[in-house]
Amino acid sequence: MKHVKYGKCVRCGRTYEAVPGLTTCECGGILDIVYDYDYIRQTLTKEKLKEREHTMWRYRELLPIEEDTAPTPLRVGWSPLYEEPRLAEQLGLGRLWVKDDGQNPTASLKDRASAMAVAKAAEAGARVIACSSTGNAASSLAGNAAAAGLKTYIFVPSRAPKGKVAQLMTFGATVVSVQGSYEDTFELSKAAIDRWGWYNRNAAINPYLSEGKKTVSLEIMEQLCWQVPDYIALSVGDGCTIAGVWKGLKDLYAIGFIDKLPRLISVQAEGCCPLNRAIATGEPWRPMEENTLADSIAVGVPRNADKALMAIRESGGLVVNVSDQEIMAAQKLLGAACGVFGEPAGVTGTAGVKKLCEQGVLGRGDSVVSIVTGNGLKDVANAIKACGEPISIPGDMELLLRAFADRGIVVE
């Protein structure tokens, strides 16, 4: 890879050759992929981009793949970026865009990381990829690997929701449901990966995954015609996504595609906010309980804490925590105002933007992009909790009129 220098430990600075099976540093730190921006500047132009397919692979000069690595089969990326003037007005914001990343093949932003894992597995000559996860990482890996003709072994704790297991099984994954804790599950997956040498799709270990995720911010900037908003807001769990978002922005700045950098808004659930707490207090992050309905960001021990905290700090970012009630309210708000149906963790970023508006931190002078990271169809049970009950009546016009009147519904 002429455009990639090496992987560099974010903790101790040691560098490693960027081979496909790259994992973590000897010191335990996570690696960051370092690019040769001088080289990239000579090979990638905004004009060239205009000619390309609308997938994440349009940015291949900024991605850690070989020149001849084929794009993965599913159409990942180039999710819609909607400007939402009505919602901006309602919140008291200058301008607001919603990036609906639930519009990906397996319905979450995680497809970007999993497609990258599939591409790197192909480079490594691997025929099998494995991970342990209960959620979007697993389903996106199973789907993207199936499309590429690769086998997957996926380890889930026995408490994993049946629907998510069904999605994995439909994609043909060999799913091992471990009767025990998530830790037991992770350990068995690790032993199996070591034993059989499967390619490891684990965002805590594989440094290429956040490079896949960064395509979301590359797209946002291209969709905004390289005009930089004041803020980009998103939900944060493990920390890998916000680190990727920041990496993409810095890439674009380094090659001169944008002339300034936005500030990040890191939104976590009140019941599980170890990273935001670290920023707010200035102290090192410490584990927390996982008390939130937003399961995809219920991460008490974030594995990408170093990268995430660095991203928030470098960007001069804001942090804000929201309650489960505020998350559910944001789900209804995005649905009703924008026609966007996000899962709880998916809408948490927007919940944070709303809260910052109410606190007067954000206002009419600010422009914000809010990323929705996953589709509400992933978690219908919580949507039911959030949205209330319909009007229930027998089929009679008089009863309909009375029901409307009782609820103060004035028919237009």
Added chain:
Amino acid sequence: MKHVKYGKCVRCGRTYEAVPGLTTCECGGILDIVYDYDYIRQTLTKEKLKEREHTMWRYRELLPIEEDTAPTPLRVGWSPLYEEPRLAEQLGLGRLWVKDDGQNPTASLKDRASAMAVAKAAEAGARVIACSSTGNAASSLAGNAAAAGLKTYIFVPSRAPKGKVAQLMTFGATVVSVQGSYEDTFELSKAAIDRWGWYNRNAAINPYLSEGKKTVSLEIMEQLCWQVPDYIALSVGDGCTIAGVWKGLKDLYAIGFIDKLPRLISVQAEGCCPLNRAIATGEPWRPMEENTLADSIAVGVPRNADKALMAIRESGGLVVNVSDQEIMAAQKLLGAACGVFGEPAGVTGTAGVKKLCEQGVLGRGDSVVSIVTGNGLKDVANAIKACGEPISIPGDMELLLRAFADRGIVVE
């Protein structure tokens, strides 16, 4: 609309001015929108298309909207068309493409019809749209209308699945759950629509909806660079979608974009196949029971029967019925071979293609496009039935080895 001549009854031939609120003919027949192809041929070129946004509105010269009607806000259309050489080989087909229309904003092909309804409602100056439905028509209407700032009133029978009701409520629809049959629900919605003059999104009544749906075949042909496959296969319930698919193909033929027409493959569930039965027997269609798990095509009394039967016959089409077991098998097949997760009705078209291959009707000489009409996340309960159970063990390597051995799993 300079490019639209009129609406013409498919039964008696009477014509009507194409006003936005157009409904059915006095004789009860459904109207077909008739275009001025000479005019369109002068205004639309393949070159012009290349410059346009990747949504269904790129085909506006072939759609029944005014020149100044704005595209609706959600990104509907331009779903991926995947070539599937591995699956083609497995089935014994020449070439096979899968059009994944579950990749639409509310996760089904119905978004194409609902976006059209929203555009026509805007032309009509309506602020409210209504329909009665339990499924994808309702959720797509609620989502697309919310994004456009229009209110929706949606009537569902009380047996409607909670998940679908939750999606409607999230999109801010006023949902009336009618304690009674679907017929009771339909009647109350009709009375309410008549009383308040809401815009009517009902594929049995509104002739513009199948014009929205036809964009799926316009896209297929453009994505294939106007090279016509031998067959296009899809599931059929009410008949509106297959009628739309055929209309799009005839449009392209009429303006010289394609030089021949493919044959349609109409796939219905064995337990509910009134249209296929009519074709197979040569007799008029008669109502049937609705015995299939593929709820979106469980339509015993299809409202668009005239248009659908005409489409199948004109195209020299094939009909094939599949069992629920064959539908479930197709769901697993598409998931494992292609990474595409479809709902039962969504994969029914592919189940039909598989069956016709097994019967020797289709073979190595044939090229087929199979449309997947909705996302599997819409109906997780049935996916669970289809996909079987995972391996369940405590977290122990010896037990994992034994479990693999017991199941004949040979690890690569």
